[in-house]
Amino acid sequence: MPPTPTLLRHVLHPAHVGEYATATRLAVDHLSTALGRVRGPATGLDPERAAKPVRDVDLDAPLGCTAQALAELDRVWLDDTVWFHEPGYAAHLNCPVLIPSLVAEVLVSGVNASLDTFDQSVGGTFVERHLVDWVCERAGLGPAADGVFTSGGTQSNLQGLHLARDHVRTRTGADLDRLRVLVSADGHYSVQRSARLLGLSPDAVMAVPVDDRRRMRPEALADALTRVEAEGAVPMAVVATAGTTDHGAIDPLVPAADLAHEHGAWLHVDAAYGGGLLVSRRRRQLLDGIERADSVTVDFHKTWFQPVSCSAVLVRDRAHLRHVTAHADYLNPADGGGLATRRPDQVDKSLQTTRRFDALKLWLTLRVMGADAVGELVDAVVDLAQAAHQRLREDDRVEVLAAPELSTLLLRPVAPGLDPAMVDALVPRVRAALWDGGEHVVAATVVDGRRWLKLTLLNPMAGVEDVMSVVDGIVAAADGLLGTEAA
Ligand SMILES: Cc1ncc(COP(=O)(O)O)c(C=O)c1O
Structure with missing residues (x-):
């Protein structure tokens, strides 16, 4: 039995744009009304009370109506969610979001392009590439720079260190257990996590002491690098944090670059938090030295006021991205699948396969508001x-x-x-x-x-x-x- 027309009207299709517009407007109206009711950043619900209305929902008994499902959602989530636009919210690195980026969200999910291959995104591939080039230029990474959007700083850091590992191993032939990563004592925990995922030894990540403003001390980094080498280990990467999670401290990027270069280590700059300074007219100089990085993490869903997820990993030399390239006959065949030239597939640069068109949020933000x-x-x-x-x-x-x-x-x-x-x-x-x-x-x-x-x-x-x-x-x-x- 084919699906009934009543069922099919839930599928986004030119014949159903009326339903689509009505339902989407309902959602926008619903959120607008919910925003109007907000009286503080949270309602103080404990996990037990938050779980109850969710568990009470019988997922085998659909409501059959968007308005009712949205009304149910109030109890399940919206009445007690956390609101980052509220001035009383001052906890984690969550930001209020910009309206142009929300307009983009409508298009991102409605079109549902996937940025892994050109034949699933067409112009989307080039929107992402243009943005990556633009951010690389802001960072001063040079003419060979490239990068790709990711799900967040954790993934960007993982990819940066993945490239570092393979680059340094190719150059030195060092075994995994000899590789060391130097990061300030206040560096993000995802560095440790990445090292584990990348098969490095449990003591691979070395915490470099910080100064009284919580910035990595260059002389301590120099000592640590010398010690690593004296012990017969290999300094794989220096991770400098441009905006530590707990203090917002910016490590001295120029000395970090000098030292990494001197010791043959990859420099990864984790600018997940501080990356927004790339568009600051008054404080861009706080990131001086970032242009010397081999890889950079920038989280647009922090200081660029974009909705989760929106992040990128950038590299100074696009050739390094080959370390994450893998081919599949069905997707991005190495031989181009019989075509004379290979298609420009972003999957070649990414750890993900199917990937949201999150870049469109930043694109519309820049096109409407400007950097x-x-x-x-x-x-x-x-x-x-x-x-x-x-x-x-x-x-x-x-x-x-x-x-x-x-x-x-x-x-x-x-x-x-x-x-x-x-x-x-x-x-x-x-x-x-x-x-x-x-x-x-x-x-x-x-x-x-x-x-x-x-x-x-x-x-x-x-x-x-x-x-x-x-x-x-x-x-x-x-x-x-x-x-x-x-x-
Ligand atoms: C400095 C830094 N790096 C990386 C991350 C991880 O980012 P995400 O939560 O987007 O994975 C964070 C998150 O707070 C961070 O503060």
């Missing part, structure tokens, strides 16, 4: 973090760590009679109390063995008073918890 406009938003959040830091230095209710290079603030409540260990115990409870309250959401981390609350500011619509309101919330929560204990 300078995105850069202004980046500057706005860095300005905000600096202004808030200034205020917090004069605030005797909290202790605050060094001034941010990007948009992260680390602070701890202080109060008479509280010793450091007591604050360590207090920090996670303050964070949990804020979550429960729903008005403010903050993150936490450990610095030199001490627990700190972390505020990541990525909301260009927030002001200093919004940040101070989060701090007031922290202080009130701490006072409340201490008061309860004293009582």
Whole structure:
């Protein structure tokens, strides 16, 4: 029995554009109404209460109607989700998203192009290539540069280190267990994870000490490289972080490049967080040295205000991308499948096969707003973090760590009679109390063995008073918890 017309009307097709437009408008209206109801970044739901309405849904009993399914979604998700546009949200590296990128999302999923091969994307292949070339040029990577969009910084770092491993092994013939990766003590955990996936030895990743502003110390990197060689190991890669996850610190890129070059190591710059500075007119110089990298991670879904996922890995020499190239007869045959010239298939450069056209989000953002406009938003959040830091230095209710290079603030409540260990115990409870309250959401981390609350500011619509309101919330929560204990 062929499917009935009633069933087929769910398939996007020229005959069903009316249904498509109605359903999509319903979704846009639904989200707009939900946005209008938002009263804070979260509602403080615990996992048990969040799971219940989801588990209660019988997936074998469809509602048959978009409006009802959307209404059900309120209970299941939207009523209690986390909203990154809310000024009380200051936790992880999540950003509010730009409207042009959301327009692109409609087209990305509606057309459903896949960027692995030219014959599944046509112009999409060249949109992605044009963007990659443009970002490479912004980074100053030179005429041989190339890259590809990825699912995020974790995948971009993995690919960068994959290329490093194969490049260095081709050059030196070194066994996997002799390869070492040097990264600052504050580098992203995905570096460690990548090393494991790439078959390196468990002690392959070496943490290089940082200075008082949490930047990798070049002399410590030099020492570490010398030590690696003295031990008969091979420095495979130096990973410099341009915007550490916990501090927003930017490692000194020029000395890192000099040292990597001197010791024959690959330089990977993880600019997942700091990559937005590529479009800043006031702070681009903070990334000076990035042009010396062999590979670079840039996360557009962080400081370029794009929806998840949107990231890229860039390389200075496109020839290195051959290390991830693999051929399949059905997809990208090595011999071109009988054609005189091979098709320009992006899969040759990627760890993924089927791949979303995420590049279109950045494309429409640049075409509607322009790079300078995105850069202004980046500057706005860095300005905000600096202004808030200034205020917090004069605030005797909290202790605050060094001034941010990007948009992260680390602070701890202080109060008479509280010793450091007591604050360590207090920090996670303050964070949990804020979550429960729903008005403010903050993150936490450990610095030199001490627990700190972390505020990541990525909301260009927030002001200093919004940040101070989060701090007031922290202080009130701490006072409340201490008061309860004293009582
Ligand atoms: C410096 C840095 N690198 C890499 C990543 C990983 O990015 P993603 O979460 O997109 O995989 C992060 C995430 O926060 C990061 O801060």
